[in-house]
Amino acid sequence: MYFSEWRKLQEEMNKKQFxxxxxxFLPFAKEFLKLxxxxxxxxxxxxxxxxxxxxxxxxxxxxxxxxxxxRHPMDIVRTIAHELVHYKQHNKGRFGSGLAGSSTENxxxxxxxxxxxxxxxxxxxxxxxxxVTEVKKKKKTIDIDSEHYLT
Numbered sequence: 001m002y003f004s005e006w007r008k009l010q011e012e013m014n015k016k017q018f019x020x021x022x023x024x025f026l027p028f029a030k031e032f033l034k035l036x037x038x039x040x041x042x043x044x045x046x047x048x049x050x051x052x053x054x055x056x057x058x059x060x061x062x063x064x065x066x067x068x069x070x071r072h073p074m075d076i077v078r079t080i081a082h083e084l085v086h087y088k089q090h091n092k093g094r095f096g097s098g099l100a101g102s103s104t105e106n107x108x109x110x111x112x113x114x115x116x117x118x119x120x121x122x123x124x125x126x127x128x129x130x131x132v133t134e135v136k137k138k139k140k141t142i143d144i145d146s147e148h149y150l151t
Contacts, residue, residue: 018132021073022080025119029077029084032115039087041080045069057083059090068132074116076132081112 030038041064050056050067057066057079064083068076085108089096096104120127 014130014132017129018068018073018076021077021123021126021129024123025077025080028119029081029115032118033084033088033111035084035088038084039064041066043068059083059086062087062090070131070133072131073129074120074126077119078112078116081115082108085111 026038026041029035039059039062044065044067046067047069049065056071056076057064059065064080064087066076066079066083086096086104089104089107094104096102099105
């Protein structure tokens with residue numbers, strides 16, 4: 001197997017493992033936070049996204065958007081948990097400023113941390129996973145050095 005084939009297989013397995021983590025985490029989080037329903041969650045893989053909002057996730061019109069590129073699955077679920085706490089706050093009519101140190105941010109950080117620790121107690125194997133990497137399209141390249149080596 002060529003390295004490029006192995007790498008693609010690893011990336012595909014990595015994405016599937018991430019999906020498995022999310023499928024287990026969301027019902028756990030819903031029950032833990034006592035949510036009636038879950039909002040739509042969109043996963044993006046854009047470095048510019050996090051740079052633009054100075055965060056890894058946000059709520060936009062009751063829809064959670066999370067940047068997953070090059071992040072560990074348990075770090076991603078922590079961001080999901082944080083945004084789900086904000087979702088619950090919004091459902092109760094509590095809208096914060098989003099500024100670090102504000103009461104709504106502190107509450108979201110505290111509860112999300114507890115939630116992920118509780119989840120991790122029963123799913124410690126997820127900490128052994130590797131980061132979610134971007135599946136890149138294969139670029140056409142020319143190996144200019146190969147002509148200089150005897151094969």
